[in-house]
Amino acid sequence: MIETPYLLFLGDAPDQLAAKVAQGIKDWRPEFALGQFRMDGCKADMKLPDMDLTEAKAAGAKTLVIGVANRGGVISPAWKKVLIQALEEGFDLASGLHNLLRDEEDLVAVAKACGRTLHDVRVPSVKYPIANGVKRSGKRCLAVGTDCSVGKMYTALAMDAEMRAQGMKSTFRATGQTGILITGDGVPLDAVVADFMAGSIEYLTPDNDDDHWDLIEGQGSLFHVSYSGVTMALVHGGQPDALILCHEPTREHMRGLPGYALPTLEALRDVALTLAKVANPDCVVVGISVNTQHMSEEEAVAYLGRVEAEMGLPAVDPFRHGAARLVAALANV
């Protein structure tokens, strides 16, 4: 569990896209995003108050979150100086970088001397159990995709935000590094050892109030041969009561797999629901989330209308039109 609120470290980000982790935190947990720390030459701007470490500390920030991708997989000396100073001033550090904070000897030494914590969210920090399949109380919704990177995390975050706004009980359950940094907690599923994958998701989504919904962040796709095992563990470990099908209609082949066509939404529905019913016979598919970013508004609306008619389920792009109809579809579950 990462302590909040955060000071977002944007470093020397070459552009706005390089700081997409910071953007995610600002968009979805603005209450965690007290301010931003930008170095000389930083080209990203979250439109948050610029703060130095002392100002952020005084404002109550607990953790400096690296909200930017580093270049070349190296934590530069310029970054290092800020990170060390942050530890000295009493911040924990949190990072989703491939190269780990814990592999930097100087950071480890200073963190130890100052009694601070280094959070590398790419690495599991919990000894997860093997899944036991026991039915848990509360409700769970899982987004499953025709492919990787079609908007599953966005869909779950948007539904969670809508449910909170409506006063419903919900929790977004992060299963990837960006989601973990946004919420401060979660399971880095792609780094979990095979035998414990499903168990890690049971651990992440424990018993809860009967009217509470976990919105579980999806990973991969049952149809993506590189990562389908990870998705399978979410379907069985998550015991979803409701599935949302996620799709990006303009993609020409599966991400990173030339020659592999995307499945149809019907094929995804049939396979995902069959498998989900193993863990939860009452599971239903409640809606479809379409990422229409490469379509005009007119194209998007026409496409969504067609899918909705064909599938007999609400079909929306939560980025364009909000997640209210997907949330409404949960009411019958």
Next chain:
Amino acid sequence: MIETPYLLFLGDAPDQLAAKVAQGIKDWRPEFALGQFRMDGCKADMKLPDMDLTEAKAAGAKTLVIGVANRGGVISPAWKKVLIQALEEGFDLASGLHNLLRDEEDLVAVAKACGRTLHDVRVPSVKYPIANGVKRSGKRCLAVGTDCSVGKMYTALAMDAEMRAQGMKSTFRATGQTGILITGDGVPLDAVVADFMAGSIEYLTPDNDDDHWDLIEGQGSLFHVSYSGVTMALVHGGQPDALILCHEPTREHMRGLPGYALPTLEALRDVALTLAKVANPDCVVVGISVNTQHMSEEEAVAYLGRVEAEMGLPAVDPFRHGAARLVAALANV
């Protein structure tokens, strides 16, 4: 890759069952099983020549394989003495124990001093790639089960043995600790990190002659919620051309999961084939392997006849009746 042939260490095995790894090696790779090493009080007997370390070395043994489960998860002082002496006399050590050889400081020190290797087959020793899904040459057969521990490894080993006997080109590809110790090579799939599971199976079953068959050892079940992600990685990473369905008809619930009924063979066929076709559109289900150990011969024959008629596929218990009909079914693939 573990050097063969082996001296099989049976230690102080309390009964024959405790030495099932040694039994597997003796049954399936008798040419690797030069002799057995038994300590005082050993109740297991592989009907192999009893050898001390010097005799085994003279006979050409390269590796002392721990063919017995230890009690209480501790490598006892009595065992330790033999293991250290084996290293000193020039043997490598190989083990599938939960507690690792590499965690024993004295073994590590002696192995280093003597230039010997400690093989802990529960732990991956290779940095596996992420699966790329590229079609490979040669043929692959995967056994998938309605449940865990229904005879998938046995089926693949029996088919491999039958194919070798017929002069066909085949390789058993181990994905679990016992299989790895039997053959000296393989992937400990349940210990691989999630993102690399399917890639480890691509690595294990590379391009081969067009008329060569990999018999891939199955793991878990698509219907077992604790391990289904592991199975999924085999289905997609293995790109099977042929599936064998494995079943144990007397089981009352999924192994370790009270309340979870076993799927029907039809349900397994439909789900496994649908998913396998994602990676290999030409995949077919060729036969059914039934573990009838809890049935009389008469019951078994009647059951197999019924399944064969219902499913329209050869249904055999390879332990009772051999694997020849399953191998014959591969001819049409």
